[in-house]
Amino acid sequence: MAMAALRREGRRFAPLISPRPITAVRSSPLYPTLEDEGPLGLRHISTQVVRNRMKSVKNIQKITKAMKMVAASKLRAIQTKTENSRGLWQPFTALLGDLPSADVKKNVVVTISSDKGLCGGINSTSVKISKGLHKLNSATGPEKETKYVILGEKAKAQLVRDSKKDIELIITELQKNPLNYTQVSVLADEILKNVEYDALRIVFNKFQSVVSFVPTVSTVLSPEIVEREAESGGKLGDLDSYEVEGGETKGEILQNLAEFQFSCTMFNAVLENACSEQGARMSAMDSSSRNAGDMLDRLTLTYNRTRQASITTELIEIISGASALEG
Amino acid sequence: MLGRASMLLPCRSILPARARPFSTDLPAAPSADATFTEAWTKVIPNMDPPKTPLSFMQPRPPTPSSIPSKLTVNFVLPYASELATKEVDMVIVPATTGQMGVLPGHVATIAELKPGVLSVHEGSEMTKYFVSSGFVFIHANSFADIIAVEAVPLDRLDVNLVQKGLAEFTSKLSSATTDLEKAEAQIGIDVHSALNSALTG
Numbered sequence: 001m002a003m004a005a006l007r008r009e010g011r012r013f014a015p016l017i018s019p020r021p022i023t024a025v026r027s028s029p030l031y032p033t034l035e036d037e038g039p040l041g042l043r044h045i046s047t048q049v050v051r052n053r054m055k056s057v058k059n060i061q062k063i064t065k066a067m068k069m070v071a072a073s074k075l076r077a078i079q080t081k082t083e084n085s086r087g088l089w090q091p092f093t094a095l096l097g098d099l100p101s102a103d104v105k106k107n108v109v110v111t112i113s114s115d116k117g118l119c120g121g122i123n124s125t126s127v128k129i130s131k132g133l134h135k136l137n138s139a140t141g142p143e144k145e146t147k148y149v150i151l152g153e154k155a156k157a158q159l160v161r162d163s164k165k166d167i168e169l170i171i172t173e174l175q176k177n178p179l180n181y182t183q184v185s186v187l188a189d190e191i192l193k194n195v196e197y198d199a200l201r202i203v204f205n206k207f208q209s210v211v212s213f214v215p216t217v218s219t220v221l222s223p224e225i226v227e228r229e230a231e232s233g234g235k236l237g238d239l240d241s242y243e244v245e246g247g248e249t250k251g252e253i254l255q256n257l258a259e260f261q262f263s264c265t266m267f268n269a270v271l272e273n274a275c276s277e278q279g280a281r282m283s284a285m286d287s288s289s290r291n292a293g294d295m296l297d298r299l300t301l302t303y304n305r306t307r308q309a310s311i312t313t314e315l316i317e318i319i320s321g322a323s324a325l326e327g
Numbered sequence: 328m329l330g331r332a333s334m335l336l337p338c339r340s341i342l343p344a345r346a347r348p349f350s351t352d353l354p355a356a357p358s359a360d361a362t363f364t365e366a367w368t369k370v371i372p373n374m375d376p377p378k379t380p381l382s383f384m385q386p387r388p389p390t391p392s393s394i395p396s397k398l399t400v401n402f403v404l405p406y407a408s409e410l411a412t413k414e415v416d417m418v419i420v421p422a423t424t425g426q427m428g429v430l431p432g433h434v435a436t437i438a439e440l441k442p443g444v445l446s447v448h449e450g451s452e453m454t455k456y457f458v459s460s461g462f463v464f465i466h467a468n469s470f471a472d473i474i475a476v477e478a479v480p481l482d483r484l485d486v487n488l489v490q491k492g493l494a495e496f497t498s499k500l501s502s503a504t505t506d507l508e509k510a511e512a513q514i515g516i517d518v519h520s521a522l523n524s525a526l527t528g
Binding site for chain 1 (some may be wrong): 363366367372379383384409423461466470489
């Protein structure tokens with residue numbers, strides 16, 4: 001009798017009721033299911049928590065997708081500029097060579113970083129390299145000093161923590177206006193005026209492709225060091241063979257040359273770093289939206305499971321109640 | 328938090344794929360880098376040393392024994408490379424000591440530029456640019472690197488604006504009080520008179 005009633009009710013809800021005994025709903029530790037009392041003493045398992053979480057994850061996915069598109073368009077704009085500026089530093093390296101291992105007393109490390117976050121690990125890499133250079137220089141002798149000039153909020157936050165006394169200059173909000181040479185040359189002028197240096201090492205991330213950013217250090221030597229290296233021979237040995245036209249003294253021209261070299265390498269470095277920042281942000285936001293999508297799938301499954309389990313529980317209660325009345 | 332390290336990076340690139348050179352085609356890293364990398368690995372063993380500009384540059388050819396027939400010119404600006412390894416017959420650059428003609432086999436020189444006209448002679452054609460200032464490096468292997476801050480072809484200059492600018496800066500010089508203002512006004516006058524003579528001469 002009871003079985004007939006059960007079967008009758010069962011046919012109506014055929015897709016939902018399984019012939020196997022229903023196990024109790026397994027409440028997952030992350031999403032505590034809420035049971036609340038209905039009007040007839042029926043217990044409903046609430047899916048509210050899961051639903052809220054799904055809504056917020058979906059919003060996060062939309063936001064990160066939008067941020068990726070914005071970064072992609074900014075990257076497109078700045079990439080042409082960067083590639084055009086790549087020819088700028090090459091003549092200087094062709095003339096003066098590249099001597100990162102030159103032995104100098106006063107090192108200045110110019111760290112270029114971004115102002116905004118959510119761009120992956122590029123800022124941490126730059127800071128690590130800067131600290132590495134500091135260590136390298138101090139390892140060569142006791143009278144060597146290394147100072148920092150910081151461009152960008154992110155490097156400032158990291159370096160202020162343990163190297164506060166070594167920081168000479170902090171410059172932020174570089175990208176408020178689109179980057180151009182005039183702005184960078186004014187910046188370079190400021191740095192050269194306020195900081196005493198024998199060698200300037202610019203640390204930045206060179207943009208090789210949308211997914212590859214190479215940490216690079218460009219060295220600009222002061223004219224006195226250039227003279228010293230030229231006299232001692234080696235890489236700059238044939239610098240003396242160059243005739244210097246114009247100006248009263250050779251030293252004056254070399255001074256202008258060093259300043260021009262610094263502003264040109266800075267311009268290229270700042271552009272490359274900006275490109276790397278946008279590229280890194282693109283990949284960070286892309287993996288973030290992918291993660292959000294996966295999370296949403298998993299939440300949907302949990303939601304459906306919870307929903308179906310609660311429906312089944314309700315049905316069993318109704319049916320067992322009905323069969324108890326008849327039986 | 329889900330414990331899944333998402334290492335998937337976008338495979339589709341927004342920009343067209345650039346042909347990367349094979350490692351055998353790239354020049355060997357020169358020795359200055361070796362001392363740096365050695366010193367770095369000794370002090371900081373667990374981080375890769377950063378790259379230096381030399382690894383991103385094509386090496387220049389050595390000085391040939393006979394004078395080559397053409398001069399190879401690189402003319403770069405912050406915003407563009409106007410000429411990149413272009414073979415020309417002669418360039419005339421406005422150095423601070425006056426117009427300097429550069430032919431293949433010129434002695435190695437470093438010269439500062441003043442505002443003036445740069446002309447590139449290739450066969451029978453001649454291209455003229457007005458450059459603001461910069462540097463020119465002439466290497467012994469008949470390579471010339473001209474680096475300028477601004478350069479415009481002469482037909483883009485407006486005579487009226489040049490005259491106006493010249494008048495403006497002359498009046499600024501007469502009313503200048505501090506050394507800085509005087510210097511700025513003088514620079515303005517120099518540039519505008521050079522522009523003037525470029526357009527008229």
